[in-house]
Amino acid sequence: MKTIPALVVAVLSGFIVLIGLFFPIPILINLKSDLLNLSITVGAFALIIAIINLISVHWSNIFSNPQKSLYSSILIIGFLCVFFTGIVLGPDNSFFIDLSSTVIFSVETSMFALLCFSLAIACFKLFTKRKNGLAIIFAISTIIFLFILSGILANDSGNPIIKPILSVFNELPIAGARGILLGVSIGAIVTGIRVLIGIERPYNG
Incomplete structure (x- = not known):
């Protein structure tokens, strides 16, 4: 009730x-x-x-x-430094903007690095457990994209043979990103509808 x-x-x-x-x-x-x-x-x-x-x-x-005292101390000191810098200098100060951007960028970089390793481990486990055609295609595509994005072929990007191949491979991640955005959008819509009709109740605590 x-x-x-x-x-x-x-x-x-x-x-x-x-x-x-x-x-x-x-x-x-x-x-x-x-x-x-x-x-x-x-x-x-x-x-x-x-x-x-x-x-x-x-x-x-x-x-x-x-x-955990060292990590907790670093977090509290960093938070207080950024907080009081913003209070004293104001949110429009260039030093405060650079400081907060540096902290946010460092945290985002660390999170993306952990995400990268987690995805790599998950992909390796998937490949070892399911040795089917899709796993092989996924492994080959991963190796190709890592090879292309490493910058090894950057010097040969003007080559008339390599240039169209690189352009095709560079367009594929954009298609994948759009697919991910569509999936996130559809998931958000479905979640909103479930909350709207009372199936999901995140406000229950």
């Missing part, structure tokens, strides 16, 4: 925003704008709570878990 009010609010809010997108009636547009502004405000408070929780967890790790 406790989840019924949350379900009603979520479904009605979703339908109002969805109808306001398709039917630009003034009252629906105003309701949609109010709901979106409210969700942005709630999201901002949720982000603040998440940051406080993250800092408190790492602060407790410094004293309770010596093995």
Whole structure:
């Protein structure tokens, strides 16, 4: 019974925003704008709570878990440096922008490196377990793309024979990226529909 009010609010809010997108009636547009502004405000408070929780967890790790104290200390020091730099200098300061961009870029690079190794291990396990035609094609295509993207053929890109081949292979990742974006979009739409009709309830906690 406790989840019924949350379900009603979520479904009605979703339908109002969805109808306001398709039917630009003034009252629906105003309701949609109010709901979106409210969700942005709630999201901002949720982000603040998440940051406080993250800092408190790492602060407790410094004293309770010596093995993770170094990483927790680095995280807290880095967060405080970036936070107080933004408070003192302002969000438009060039030094603060460079500092925050450097931190974000370093974290993204580390995450992509871990993702790369994880995908490589998963692909290797898939190839060893399923030695069929698709696995062989996948392995050959992986080797070809690694060879091309390594830059070994960069000096020969002007060769009349190699140039059209490289252009064809360079277009293939774009097609794959578009396929991934389509898959993500369809998945987001399906998830939104499931939340809208009450099948998925992420607000239950």
